[in-house]
Every structure is written in structure tokens, then in C-alpha cells.
Amino acid sequence: MKREHQISNQVIKRLPRYYRFLGELSAKGIVKISSQHLAELMGITASQIRQDLNCFGGFGQQGYGYNTSALQAEIGKILGLDTIKNVIIIGAGNLGKAILSGMHFNKRGFEAIGIFDSSEKVIGTSVAGLTVQSMDELPGFCKKNNVAVAVLCIPSTTLRETCETIIDLGIKGIWNFSHGDLSDFKDKAVIENVHLGDSLAALGYNLK
Amino acid sequence: MKREHQISNQVIKRLPRYYRFLGELSAKGIVKISSQHLAELMGITASQIRQDLNCFGGFGQQGYGYNTSALQAEIGKILGLDTIKNVIIIGAGNLGKAILSGMHFNKRGFEAIGIFDSSEKVIGTSVAGLTVQSMDELPGFCKKNNVAVAVLCIPSTTLRETCETIIDLGIKGIWNFSHGDLSDFKDKAVIENVHLGDSLAALGYNLK
Numbered sequence: 001m002k003r004e005h006q007i008s009n010q011v012i013k014r015l016p017r018y019y020r021f022l023g024e025l026s027a028k029g030i031v032k033i034s035s036q037h038l039a040e041l042m043g044i045t046a047s048q049i050r051q052d053l054n055c056f057g058g059f060g061q062q063g064y065g066y067n068t069s070a071l072q073a074e075i076g077k078i079l080g081l082d083t084i085k086n087v088i089i090i091g092a093g094n095l096g097k098a099i100l101s102g103m104h105f106n107k108r109g110f111e112a113i114g115i116f117d118s119s120e121k122v123i124g125t126s127v128a129g130l131t132v133q134s135m136d137e138l139p140g141f142c143k144k145n146n147v148a149v150a151v152l153c154i155p156s157t158t159l160r161e162t163c164e165t166i167i168d169l170g171i172k173g174i175w176n177f178s179h180g181d182l183s184d185f186k187d188k189a190v191i192e193n194v195h196l197g198d199s200l201a202a203l204g205y206n207l208k
Numbered sequence: 209m210k211r212e213h214q215i216s217n218q219v220i221k222r223l224p225r226y227y228r229f230l231g232e233l234s235a236k237g238i239v240k241i242s243s244q245h246l247a248e249l250m251g252i253t254a255s256q257i258r259q260d261l262n263c264f265g266g267f268g269q270q271g272y273g274y275n276t277s278a279l280q281a282e283i284g285k286i287l288g289l290d291t292i293k294n295v296i297i298i299g300a301g302n303l304g305k306a307i308l309s310g311m312h313f314n315k316r317g318f319e320a321i322g323i324f325d326s327s328e329k330v331i332g333t334s335v336a337g338l339t340v341q342s343m344d345e346l347p348g349f350c351k352k353n354n355v356a357v358a359v360l361c362i363p364s365t366t367l368r369e370t371c372e373t374i375i376d377l378g379i380k381g382i383w384n385f386s387h388g389d390l391s392d393f394k395d396k397a398v399i400e401n402v403h404l405g406d407s408l409a410a411l412g413y414n415l416k
Contacts, residue, residue, distance in 0.1 A: 012410055012413050012414070013406065013410050015409065015410075015413070016403070016405060016406035016408075016409035016410065017403070017406055019409065020403075020405070020406075021389075024389070041391070042391075043391055043394075078413070079409050079412055079413050080412045080413055080415070080416050081409070081412070085412060085415065093306065093310075094302050094303075094305040094306035094309060094310070095302075095303075095306035095310060097302040097306075098301065098302035098303035098305075098306050099404075101302055102301075102302070102303060103404065103405070103408065104405075105408075108405060108408055108409060108412070109409075109412050110408070110412065148415060149411065149415070172415060173411055173412075173414075173415045175407070175408060175411050181229075181232070183249075183251055186251075190411060190414045190415050192407055192408070192410055192411035192414070194404065194407055195224070195225070195228075196307075196311065196402065197224060197228070197311070197312075197316060198221065198224035198225060198228075199383070199400055199402055200311065200313075200316055200318070200383060200400070201223065201224035201227065201287050201289070201316060201317075202220055202221050202223075202224065202400055203357065203381055203383055203398060203400035204287055204288045204289070204293060204316070204317050204318065204381075205220050205223070205286070205287050205288055206220070206381075206398045206400070207288070207293065207356060207357070207380060207381045207398050208288050
């Protein structure tokens with residue numbers, strides 16, 4: 001992949017959106033699309049699209065546009081969707097269950113292989129085909145399995161402690177749904193925070 | 209509020225983060241903070257902070273810094289947190305239940321007043337103090353209550369249809385957790401999409 005090392009984080013955050021739109025177009029049988037048309041669909045400018053895709057070599061042909069499925073596949077490769085990464089969920093409350101049942105990890109280059117909780121109430125119950133395990137079983141599980149990502153769906157009171165535990169167990173990726181600041185763990189793991197509150201606040205502002 | 213009309217959407221999206229950090233500082237008893245220090249904590253530049261806050265008049269004093277609680281309150285006003293907006297949840301599956309139980313709407317300028325589902329299995333059950341109502345009851349409910357926002361936690365197959373229904377009922381804000389493109393509803397409602405898949409994909413990329 002040409003010049004991939006230069007891709008900024010802002011462009012990376014837009015790639016999944018290209019991937020999604022191109023997948024929808026391809027599923028509808030649309031084989032090629034111009035940057036103008038794609039821009040209209042996505043609510044951005046054609047110039048933005050050309051700039052973004054040029055970051056990793058560009059895929060369009062002047063006067064032809066982009067081949068939807070080829071471009072989607074290429075973006076998928078850049079995003080690492082062709083390499084399966086094992087995921088575990090920490091916290092089997094409503095949110096943990098919703099993430100495990102609804103995220104279609106296997107369509108996104110991930111495989112959910114375990115779910116853990118510390119509450120006796122849920123340990124042993126089944127969620128989306130997986131049995132909720134005790135947090136005590138986590139170290140042994142991580143030794144046997146190559147876990148790349150932990151999804152944190154836990155109370156904020158146990159967030160930092162859990163974070164330390166999973167980093168000590170060698171997990172390098174954290175997808176954090178819990179409230180709390182993990183910025184001082186940034187050197188030890190890749191952290192992606194989902195701040196639903198920020199999204200809700202933006203909605204509130206735009207409603208005014 | 210000075211110059212508020214000029215605030216770009218990008219700045220708006222950053223305001224909740226300022227609000228959150230300032231709240232945490234204030235809760236820790238920190239009364240004032242310099243833009244340099246706040247920038248370090250937030251992982252952005254001091255110049256970015258000054259630019260952002262200048263968009264609505266600026267609140268800092270040269271050589272003093274920002275008063276954490278006053279600035280937080282001001283940002284809260286800008287975000288409309290001082291005006292309570294009624295919210296309903298559509299879809300009482302795991303995700304709908306997680307959002308209703310975990311979002312602390314009342315701390316964010318919202319009040320959750322209803323949850324609806326079309327499945328007989330969940331209608332009548334209780335979630336976080338609210339009884340799940342049938343979708344058939346939605347029109348009557350919206351007539352009696354001033355509903356500002358609908359949170360969509362439904363299968364993508366019913367997304368567009370549900371969106372049309374709630375817009376027809378006069379709901380102006382949509383917080384969408386379902387997969388699917390709602391861009392053609394943008395003229396009729398304020399739509400905030402939560403694309404968890406994009407967040408997960410960015411994590412996958414950064415893990416490489």
C-alpha cells in the first residue's frame with residue numbers, strides 16, 4: 001500500500017464510513033461511482049474524497065470513477081478487516097450483552113471469543129452463544145487465547161483497575177464504553193473511547 | 209452569548225469533552241486552570257482550546273486561566289443542558305435497555321419518559337422504572353407529551369419506516385444506534401448517528 005504511513009487519524013476515522021457506503025452501493029449492484037456522486041451520498045465534498053483516497057495511493061480513474069467493490073476491498077485491507085482479531089467483552093450487563101449480540105464482530109475483522117463478569121448473577125448464563133465466565137478465569141483464558149481487544153462495559157468505579165488488569169494480561173486494544181478518562185494508559189494500549197454522552201450533547205445543541 | 213451563531217459543528221462536537229473535563233476538575237476542587245494545563249490533560253493544543261472557546265466569546269483571563277466551574281456552566285448553557293428535553297427509546301432489546309439504564313439522561317439536559325417496542329415478549333416489562341409500551345401506543349403518547357428526541361435501538365430492517373413514523377408524530381431529534389443511512393431525513397429532523405462500527409474499525413486499524 002503506497003504512502004500508508006502518512007494517513008492521519010482523521011482520515012482513518014473516515015475510512016469505515018467509505019467502507020460502509022461502498023458496501024451498500026456494491027450490494028445494490030452499483031459497480032462504479034464518481035467521486036461527485038459518492039460525495040453527494042455521503043454529504044461531503046468530492047475534493048475531500050479524492051484527498052482522502054489519495055492518502056493511500058488513490059483508486060479512481062479519471063473519467064471512470066471508483067470501482068465500488070474493489071475500493072471497498074482495498075479499504076477493508078487497510079483497516080485490517082482481513083486479519084481476524086480476538087475480542088472479549090468485560091461486563092455482561094445490558095450494554096455488554098447488546099455489544100456482543102449486535103455488533104457483528106465477524107463482519108468487521110474481529111471474533112468475539114469470551115465474555116466476563118464479576119457478578120454471580122450472570123456468571124454461567126449464555127449470551128449470543130457464549131457462556132459468561134468469572135473475572136477470575138480471565139488470566140487463564142488470556143494465556144490460552146490470543147486476545148487482541150477487550151471491550152469494557154463496566155461501571156466507571158472499576159474502570160481503571162480493570163484496565164490495569166487487562167494490560168498486564170497482554171491485551172493491546174481497549175474499546176471503552178465506560179465513563180472515565182484512560183488517557184494515561186495510552187502508551188500501553190490502543191484505546192478507542194465511545195463517548196455516547198458527547199454524541200447526545202451534540203444532538204441537544206443542534207436541536208436548539 | 210457572543211458570536212454563538214458562528215460556532216462550527218466541529219467545535220460543537222468538542223464542547224461536551226470540555227464540559228466533561230471541566231466537570232471532573234471542578235469535582236476535584238480545582239478552581240482555575242490554564243489553557244496549557246487543560247490542553248495537556250485533554251491531549252490537544254492550548255491554541256486549539258483558546259480558538260474553540262473564543263468562538264463564543266472566550267472565558268479566560270490573561271495570566272489567570274479559566275475558572276473551571278464557571279466555564280463548565282457556560283458550556284452547559286451553550287449545549288442547552290439547562291433546558292430539559294423529553295426523550296423516548298424505541299426498541300427495548302439489550303441496547304435500548306442499556307441506553308435507558310446507563311445514559312444518565314437527567315445529568316445531560318434530557319429526561320427519558322418512555323420506552324416502546326413492538327414485541328409482545330417485552331411489552332409490559334419494566335426497564336429503569338419505565339414500563340415498555342406497545343408501538344401502537346406511540347401516537348397517543350406523543351400527543352400527550354412533548355417528545356423532543358427518539359433514540360432508535362431497532363433492527364435496521366425497520367429503521368426507515370420507524371423514522372418516518374416518528375417524524376410524522378412531530379419528533380424533531382433522532383439519536384440513531386441502528387445500522388443504516390438516514391441522510392435523506394436530514395431536512396426533517398436533527399439526526400445524530402452513533403456508528404459503533406466505525407469506532408471499532410478505527411481501533412482495528414490502530415492495532416496494526
